[in-house]
Amino acid sequence: MKFRIQIAVFAACALAFTGCGKKKYENPIGKDTQQPDKVLFDKAVHDIERGRYEVARITLNTLMNTYDTSEFLAKAKLAIADSWMREGGSHGLAQAEAEYKDFILFYPAMEESAEAQEKICMIHYKQMEKPDRDPKHSFKAEEECRQVLVQFPNSKFAPRVAQILRNIQEIEAEGEMRVSRFYHGKGSNPAAANRLQGLTDQFPLYSSADEALWLLGDSYTKMGQRFRPQAVKSYQKIVKDYPLSPYVDEAKQRLKELEGDVPESDPVALARMKYEQENQTKTGMMHDFWGVFKKSPDTTLAAKSGTPAMTSLRPAVPVSVPVPAAAGGVTDVGGTVVTGNSDLDNKPDARQSVQNQANGEAAAAQPPAEVQPPTNRQPIKNNKKVKPPKKSGK
Numbered sequence: 001m002k003f004r005i006q007i008a009v010f011a012a013c014a015l016a017f018t019g020c021g022k023k024k025y026e027n028p029i030g031k032d033t034q035q036p037d038k039v040l041f042d043k044a045v046h047d048i049e050r051g052r053y054e055v056a057r058i059t060l061n062t063l064m065n066t067y068d069t070s071e072f073l074a075k076a077k078l079a080i081a082d083s084w085m086r087e088g089g090s091h092g093l094a095q096a097e098a099e100y101k102d103f104i105l106f107y108p109a110m111e112e113s114a115e116a117q118e119k120i121c122m123i124h125y126k127q128m129e130k131p132d133r134d135p136k137h138s139f140k141a142e143e144e145c146r147q148v149l150v151q152f153p154n155s156k157f158a159p160r161v162a163q164i165l166r167n168i169q170e171i172e173a174e175g176e177m178r179v180s181r182f183y184h185g186k187g188s189n190p191a192a193a194n195r196l197q198g199l200t201d202q203f204p205l206y207s208s209a210d211e212a213l214w215l216l217g218d219s220y221t222k223m224g225q226r227f228r229p230q231a232v233k234s235y236q237k238i239v240k241d242y243p244l245s246p247y248v249d250e251a252k253q254r255l256k257e258l259e260g261d262v263p264e265s266d267p268v269a270l271a272r273m274k275y276e277q278e279n280q281t282k283t284g285m286m287h288d289f290w291g292v293f294k295k296s297p298d299t300t301l302a303a304k305s306g307t308p309a310m311t312s313l314r315p316a317v318p319v320s321v322p323v324p325a326a327a328g329g330v331t332d333v334g335g336t337v338v339t340g341n342s343d344l345d346n347k348p349d350a351r352q353s354v355q356n357q358a359n360g361e362a363a364a365a366q367p368p369a370e371v372q373p374p375t376n377r378q379p380i381k382n383n384k385k386v387k388p389p390k391k392s393g394k
Contacts, residue, residue, distance in 0.1 A: 025049050025082070036072040037063050044079060053083040074107050078116065085119060095125050112157035114148065121145040125164055130297045131175035138175075139312070142168045146310060162308060166205060169309060170302035173199055173206035184215050193219040193230075194318040195221040200237070202313045210245035213238045217254065223320065230319065232260035240266050244273040272305060279304045307373070 025045045040063040047056035060076045060083075070076075081099030084092045100116040107113055124141035145168065148161040176199045183192035196216035200209055220227040235258075238251040243265035255262050281300040291298055301316035 037067040053087045112150035118157040165308040166298035167302040171202040189219040190320040207301040210242040214247045
């Protein structure tokens, strides 16, 4: 009896181990048929689930080349992209992105196109690094996720992608914030103000946006009286848009010192901050410890509500840079038809008088010509040489 129990336990463990090695494919064909193209597709799905990606792609390409009018062509093309996605690696992810883009190009009206665009976003999102590292994947992930919301706003993937976009912009804002803190601590107030101004305008959902506005107002205050309106505006934004911020009382005090109006808090902003505090992601004691060893960034502080920015962050010209005079001059040029006699008909041409005056000054500046001394040579008449007389012979 004991031996049978051991065999049963061993068999159960073996089945569990076998099942763990299989990852179910997310886009199967539920239609139960024995058509040759469907059989090929099911075989490819079976290979994908067991990690035989190269074999699966060969089978799918056979299906597409042999049955060019099959109803499963779109599913086969999507399965090829999914196989590259599951294979992973830099080469596999690059191939997956190219295949997904081809799928969207050929089948833009299918529901799976939104899923393909969402997977392109996830390809770069999973490769993102911390805020102080290379942000190329952050910028690319932001661009691709924004494309989901623009091209497929009503798809079931839109809410999830919106949250991913908020996570991405949290990391981008944190990168800008670290640079701004460095400039502010160093005393480079114009550089800090330029960075902080772009950060607060672009990422109002950033978890430390109130701190960024406080540093922005402090930078403008230290830059002199000329930048007092910008400082007042920064402090007013803290009081109005971030009423639960710990910087509200200090911002009100600064506004009194700068003789600025103290605004009332926005009820919508107050409700949003309460929602964020109630739904903040809880982290354990080991979260910060293991975060040091992780390559991926920490997105637990990202906003859980609000519309993410739909434009990319653009570098701006610092307000301390003087504006060229031509920028505030005449921008429109008009013309009218002149009738009758005018100054152009009655007065001499100013250009001609200036030219004559210049010619006279040039002639006066030239030295006088030298007088050539006279010579005893006879002039040659009519430019012909005079032939000597012939001698008569005896």
